[in-house]
Amino acid sequence: MTEEVTTPITISPEIERMFKAGAHFGFVKNRRHPSTKPLIFGVKNHIEIFDLEKTKEYLHAAKDFVRRLGAANATILFASSKSEAREAVERAGRVLGQPYVAGRWIGGTFTNFGQIRKRIDRMQKLMTDREKGELVKYTKKERLLIDREIANLERFFGGIATLTELPKAIFVVDTKKEKTAISEARKMNVPIVSLSGSDCDIADATYPIPGNDASISSINFFINEIVAAYQEGKAGATKAVK
Numbered sequence: 001m002t003e004e005v006t007t008p009i010t011i012s013p014e015i016e017r018m019f020k021a022g023a024h025f026g027f028v029k030n031r032r033h034p035s036t037k038p039l040i041f042g043v044k045n046h047i048e049i050f051d052l053e054k055t056k057e058y059l060h061a062a063k064d065f066v067r068r069l070g071a072a073n074a075t076i077l078f079a080s081s082k083s084e085a086r087e088a089v090e091r092a093g094r095v096l097g098q099p100y101v102a103g104r105w106i107g108g109t110f111t112n113f114g115q116i117r118k119r120i121d122r123m124q125k126l127m128t129d130r131e132k133g134e135l136v137k138y139t140k141k142e143r144l145l146i147d148r149e150i151a152n153l154e155r156f157f158g159g160i161a162t163l164t165e166l167p168k169a170i171f172v173v174d175t176k177k178e179k180t181a182i183s184e185a186r187k188m189n190v191p192i193v194s195l196s197g198s199d200c201d202i203a204d205a206t207y208p209i210p211g212n213d214a215s216i217s218s219i220n221f222f223i224n225e226i227v228a229a230y231q232e233g234k235a236g237a238t239k240a241v242k
Contacts, residue, residue: 014056017221024049025049061207069168082213099160099161100160111184123154195209
């Protein structure tokens with residue numbers, strides 16, 4: 001009697017890292033967008049599971065694009081209003097020296113950028129005046145009101161203060177939730193890289209990454225991958241110049 005020999009399944013280290021981050025979790029079937037059906041591997045405890053081999057392919061395409069942005073030193077804006085993503089979005093922007101919106105998207109950020117830039121300029125002027133001590137000419141009450149105005153402007157526009165023109169791309173967590181940002185990016189022909197859950201329309205993004213867009217660990221994993229890709233592209237371009 002011969003024993004059946006089974007070949008062990010090999011999982012790539014990348015798939016393993018995604019699995020550990022919980023990137024494979026989608027939502028319940030009735031929340032699934034039709035566009036993600038081909039990307040679903042199966043169901044566990046009523047939760048749909050992404051096929052991480054397919055997620056890997058989408059991730060590689062997104063990273064190739066982001067590497068090209070890094071090589072060109074092009075601007076990419078990171079954005080999400082999800083509480084699970086805000087810290088990672090802000091960190092990505094600060095690490096790369098890129099603009100970010102870690103909170104509510106202000107309507108017109110892309111489609112009415114001239115007016116948004118005026119608000120940023122106002123914020124920067126008030127902050128400069130305060131640093132130079134030029135607000136002493138105002139009463140205590142007036143200075144308090146100016147401080148409040150600065151705080152509000154900084155809350156809404158602080159992350160995009162360096163933005164002098166539309167970015168060359170935007171990275172978004174959850175295209176369904178960030179529909180205003182997506183709509184504006186599409187209208188202004190700004191390429192969209194996204195982490196999109198199973199309830200998102202994959203067609204909304206130029207470079208979608210199908211995966212868990214609801215957990216901090218998964219969001220951190222994918223944002224870190226995008227940050228690393230940008231850094232790789234930038235480092236490669238620097239070496240080529242030398």
